[in-house]
Amino acid sequence: MTLPNAYAIRVHQTGGPEVMVAEAAPPRAPGPGEALVRQTAVGVNFIDTYHRTGLYKLPLPFVPGSEGAGIVEEVGEGVTHLGPGDRVAYVGRGTYATHYTGRAAGMVALPAAISDEEAAAVMLKGMTAWMLLEEIRPLQKGETALVWAPVGGVGSLLTPWAKHIGARVIAVTSSAAKAERAKALGASDVVIGYDDVAEKVRELTGGKGVDVAYDSVGKISAEASLSSLKPRGWFISYGNASGPADPIPPGRLAAGGSLVMTRPTLFNFTDTPEALARASRRLFGLLAEGVLEADIGQRFPLKDAPEAHRALESGTTRGATLLMP
Template identity: 55%
Template structure:
């Protein structure tokens, strides 16, 4: 089968299309024939060497398709089931192995492309706005990169909760997108002082929670935007890793809370995984959250997909299609 791998860490040019043997499922595993593959920033972190990976590596931890075969002891899914999964490696291929207990069965109304575009990003939003910091109706929330894949879902989900959303984006086109999604206020973070704008919008109070997937470039502005006892939820490094956090700064800033959550700690058990996915599919099914597949690439174009993602030229979700 065809797959995309990197044998050395580096830029997008490290990705290469190769032929590999189609794997066979072992005990507790399922082989999924991919119909759509999610492209996420975490894939670039492994490729660049920011996060460690065993080489050669087939990246990709999000895909959707049809179960082709199951290994010994698997009863949760069967061949022919439509499924999606997140986590691990091996997604950038025509088929991939997954732990059967980590597969999510897709409801009839959820297309495989939507699932591959939404599962990782959407469950991340579910975990962070419902369980990491449970946002309440009427609260004002700061969302960075609001026109990105996670940001778009987060803005819509927060509006469904009844929150007031302050969105930051990098261009006028993305500002228009954020407003169309329901953002109440939009800040162009390259041109405006984010913290000053947040203080102006909130009457000097700041926000009780800020969701920051950008990292280095937005760190100081996010920290300065928080209200007393505010939460800084850091979950990405799009502009580079955020700097170390001095606990004294958190105290002096107003007893602030800094957290660096990962979705996998919020979907650690099969029950948590199913409940998170069910909440996401309910939001999509209700129309409260619409999934924007902004761009698709052929599997062989994985390098171009990474180039677009890292240059922030993408809007919404990106997919590879085998």
């Protein structure tokens, strides 16, 4: 199949945003168990920057991108749950492109109430929030959670979801404007700035600390997260916005009171069609109920992917970022 306007953003060498270049990319016909999608919206995530810089290594060259939404154009042999014209969303590798061919089992048909843009904005981020809150260590009503970056892509879903569960959310963010947004999303208290976070969290909890810390910041936040926990609390590290966290010796967990630390990857929780369906049903259900909102803070043309990465890495984005093919 050859389309004159089909293109992808490709990385031939790792580095800054400038290494992403637009190149002609004829869509690949779907093989058995696959579907070809004309993409209408592509989500931008921090993991895409980790791939681009080489922090998370991929074989070169590669097309970045981890999620998208669009309209099925063709299905391969054996695909029966999808057909041409269906609207779908998915988590997959190589979505910075006008077209995407991937496993049909990893694609979810969209309910009428969910738009393509909403799906692309929340699919990866929302299922990440689901994994963090309900799969790894289910957050309970009455518990207290520390949420870093509460108005970012994952954080803007994690915060209201945790509140919906009935937990108290203490958020950590960088500015007064973001603090107001965090409170609107459901945070009961917000620490502004990254100095003395653990001390401030202890003050807010009467010296007890929090039950779980959801940390997407990494290098500058890990110790503060650990120091904010109650005995037997959970440190869930799921991002590296400030760079990878320094190594943490097992003895540090003992010193904090038998703490638990984990570094989850979403694929391990959505590696079967059944798990993916469970995650998407829960996510789309909360969107339909109005508990969650697809907070699309900014949109960029697909060809401007480098600018989208610069905005994301500078910390100036809010909510989800989309690329529009």
